[in-house]
Amino acid sequence: MPSSVESPARAGSPAATGPGPVPWIAMYHSVGDRSDDPYRITVTPERLDGQLRWLLRRGLRGVSVAELLAARARGAGRDLVGLTFDDGYADFLDGALPVLARHGCTATLFVLPGRLGGDNAWDPLGPRRPLLTAEGIRRAADAGVEIGSHGLTHVDLTRADDTALGAETAGSRALLEKVTGTPVTGFCYPYGRVDRRAVEAVRAAGYGYGCAIDPGELSGPHVLPRVHVGQDDTAVRLFLKYRLHRLRRRPVEGLR
Known part of the structure; x- marks a missing residue:
């Protein structure tokens, strides 16, 4: 798997510094x-x-997301979509990983190194997962999944x-790099x-990109918008979400 992603601002091409179409990144849990x-x-x-x-x-x-952004920095990747899985649930190994492998897909898994082996105690309604x-x-990393940080706790x-x-x-980045033995370049905002303060902290920590949901007026590789994908998203809903995403989101600064 890609161990790092070149920041579009340093991609070496003038076209990489201007705003480009927003990439389609799906958010799972x-x-x-x-x-x-x-x-x-x-x-x-x-x-x-x-x-x-x-x-x-x-x-x-x-x-x-690392592979998607690296392709976009080369002026390619229009046939790629990002797949992200938040929180680092243990069911990823048996529930998601075999399905991804069956279809030749990879993904980014955002985990919480301050809760390794714990549960989702931040969800007041439960259930504990x-x-x-x-x-x-x-x-997961050995299977080709990119590991990113979802914060510490x-x-x-x-x-x-x-x-x-x-x-x-x-x-959280330092802890994850000890766990995986590879650079961690992606962050996902809980x-x-x-x-802006959170974005600056993520950038200063050395991450190459950050994933949000709806970043509002903020733009750039450190606040990438994503689309929630759930159980109810069958073909028609997926089609609408895919088509509407680019219409509803502004071009992303620093991506071409």
Whole structure:
């Protein structure tokens, strides 16, 4: 898997510094049992399989965000979409990984090194879902999945003090690099909440890109917008989300 991503601002081509069409990046969370899913964050492996088949039928392939951005920096990658899985749920290994491999896809897995082997205690409604251990993260990485940081413990960075902000960005990156033994270049903002201060902290921590949900007026490789994909997203809904994403989002500064 790509161990780093060249920042579009340093891609060496003048075209790479201007705004470009927003990349399509899908946001998943858990892949597995949906019997108790109050936040609607889970898709079944069967639904994920159908969604990836939908992409392939349209000549599209799901890849990690690092691979997507590297292709865009070369002026390519229009047939690629980013696949991201937030929180680092343990069900990724059995629920998502075999499906991705079946379709020749890769993905980015955003994990929480401060909660290794723990659970999603930040969700007040539950249910408690186990998170990957360090060994589980290494298994995913060995299978070609890009590992990125989702912060240290899943806190809202827009409300964090300076000490917590540093730990959640730079601190989580350092811990993850010890776990994986490879550079960590991607960050994902917990809850999708982001402001300029959080963006600057992520950039200063050395990340090449950051994933948000709806970054509002913010733009650039460190605040990439994403599209939630859930259990209800069958062919028609996926088509609409894919087509509307570029219409609803402004071009991204620093991407071509």
